[in-house]
Amino acid sequence: EAGVTQFPSHSVIEKGQTVTLRCDPISGHDNLYWYRRVMGKEIKFLLHFVKESKQDESGMPNNRFLAERTGGTYSTLKVQPAELEDSGVYFCASSQDLGAHSGANVLTFGAGSRLTVL
Amino acid sequence: AQSVTQLGSHVSVSEGALVLLRCNYSSSVPPYLFWYVQYPNQGLQLLLKYTSAATLVKGINGFEAEFKKSETSFHLTKPSAHMSDAAEYFCAVSDWESDDMRFGAGTRLTVKP
Numbered sequence: 244e245a246g247v248t249q250f251p252s253h254s255v256i257e258k259g260q261t262v263t264l265r266c267d268p269i270s271g272h273d274n275l276y277w278y279r280r281v282m283g284k285e286i287k288f289l290l291h292f293v294k295e296s297k298q299d300e301s302g303m304p305n306n307r308f309l310a311e312r313t314g315g316t317y318s319t320l321k322v323q324p325a326e327l328e329d330s331g332v333y334f335c336a337s338s339q340d341l342g343a344h345s346g347a348n349v350l351t352f353g354a355g356s357r358l359t360v361l
Numbered sequence: 362a363q364s365v366t367q368l369g370s371h372v373s374v375s376e377g378a379l380v381l382l383r384c385n386y387s388s389s390v391p392p393y394l395f396w397y398v399q400y401p402n403q404g405l406q407l408l409l410k411y412t413s414a415a416t417l418v419k420g421i422n423g424f425e426a427e428f429k430k431s432e433t434s435f436h437l438t439k440p441s442a443h444m445s446d447a448a449e450y451f452c453a454v455s456d457w458e459s460d461d462m463r464f465g466a467g468t469r470l471t472v473k474p
Contacts, residue, residue, distance in 0.1 A: 246404070247404065276461070276462075278464070283370075283466075283467070284466055285464050285465055285466040285467070286451060286464035286467070287464075288461055288462070288463060288464075291461055299461055334404070334405070336405075348455075349395075349407050349410065350405075350407075350462060351404075352397075352404035352405040352406075353404045354402060354403055354404045355404065
């Protein structure tokens with residue numbers, strides 16, 4: 244079974260530019276999550292998709308961040324325009340849909356996309 | 362809101378010594394608790410999870426963790442460290458009402474020969 248794949252593994256851009264990160268979840272996993280880790284701090288939740296719908300986007304920092312999951316398969320996270328504080332590692336994770344009370348879901352993570360904004 | 366606190370951003374032990382990584386949680390409802398490990402250039406991998414069954418949970422690679430409600434803790438232990446255990450370890454909390462997970466800041470484990 245292929246794991247969660249993220250691309251690119253590392254992106255270096257200048258302030259004001261645009262970057263799009265992609266995540267391919269495990270096939271059949273309805274739940275897809277984006278997390279971010281900045282400067283060695285805690286891994287922070289950004290948003291959660293169930294299929295193509297945004298279940299929870301309370302962690303998105305501001306409107307420069309746009310996440311999509313058209314067709315309920317892969318997802319993209321676009322940062323436009325990028326700022327210095329956006330630098331960090333962006334993790335994607337996926338899990339199966341085990342029903343309403345699925346807090347015990349095990350998330351499978353990708354290796355992360357490291358974003359450096361200069 | 363749920364949260365976890367990991368005490369100690371860096372822990373260093375000698376090979377063969379006990380590993381103890383601390384995690385305390387905060388949750389208004391019964392929690393589900395997880396430990397994940399990240400090796401260099403890899404994604405986070407699940408070590409073990411607590412989901413309200415046995416309070417002592419055994420995971421992969423000889424790790425275990427004990428859920429202590431009275432102390433709101435879920436510390437990770439391994440009796441004898443191996444060089445291959447060097448990695449970063451993350452504690453995380455979820456609950457039955459939500460399948461969103463909240464992580465701690467991580468603890469980097471160094472194993473000295």
